[in-house]
Amino acid sequence: MGFEEKIVKNMPNSIFKLFRKILLIFSGSSYINKLVNTIAKKIKKIMCRGSGCICLICGVELSNFYKLPFNEDDPRFGELECPYCGTSSRIATLYSYLKHLDIFNNENFSKENNFKVLHFAPEKHFYDEFKMNPQIEYYGVDLCPEQYKINGMDVKKVDITNIPYDNDTFDFILANHVLEHVPDDKKAMSELYRVLKLGGGEFCKFL
Numbered sequence: 001m002g003f004e005e006k007i008v009k010n011m012p013n014s015i016f017k018l019f020r021k022i023l024l025i026f027s028g029s030s031y032i033n034k035l036v037n038t039i040a041k042k043i044k045k046i047m048c049r050g051s052g053c054i055c056l057i058c059g060v061e062l063s064n065f066y067k068l069p070f071n072e073d074d075p076r077f078g079e080l081e082c083p084y085c086g087t088s089s090r091i092a093t094l095y096s097y098l099k100h101l102d103i104f105n106n107e108n109f110s111k112e113n114n115f116k117v118l119h120f121a122p123e124k125h126f127y128d129e130f131k132m133n134p135q136i137e138y139y140g141v142d143l144c145p146e147q148y149k150i151n152g153m154d155v156k157k158v159d160i161t162n163i164p165y166d167n168d169t170f171d172f173i174l175a176n177h178v179l180e181h182v183p184d185d186k187k188a189m190s191e192l193y194r195v196l197k198l199g200g201g202e203f204c205k206f207l
């Protein structure tokens, strides 16, 4: 282990809390934001440099994943993150489940099947995988679609409690970490049930 690596690996997580505070102070300055993010990312990479773990999403080899510095009362406490692609452990877990379902495999679908996917609050990596499959009719949706423009994603505005599609439209619906943010989650569930095709449809949700 090199000197630089030794120093950074022993660096307490409080340094990232400090970065976050700096970010808040200079939140109006995109230059400072970018600079702080770049430095934080570089440090995270050094902290995780090595071998023994492989990121399921980007395939990079690491000694460990970066542990997110949240307090115990934060719902993300204990989560891990890939310092290269930014994938969190909950996304990686979902990814391995979707791979297990073989949902991204081109050979499972055909134009005739007309397989339709509705994806709420679309995660970039899943969005890209679905979009790459020309056999899937994919709908990435969110109540606030503007936030996805920065990543070049085409996301439509849809309220999960009032879904503007016909009954029995979708073969697969993905709504990951969505329902806990919806005040009327019962209405949302009934809407998801309504637009999901009967028989063979799959609904996936994680908290």
Ligand SMILES: [Zn+2]
Pocket (backbone or CB within 6 Å): 055, 056, 057, 058, 059, 060, 082, 083, 084, 085, 086, 087
């Ligand atoms: Zn990664």
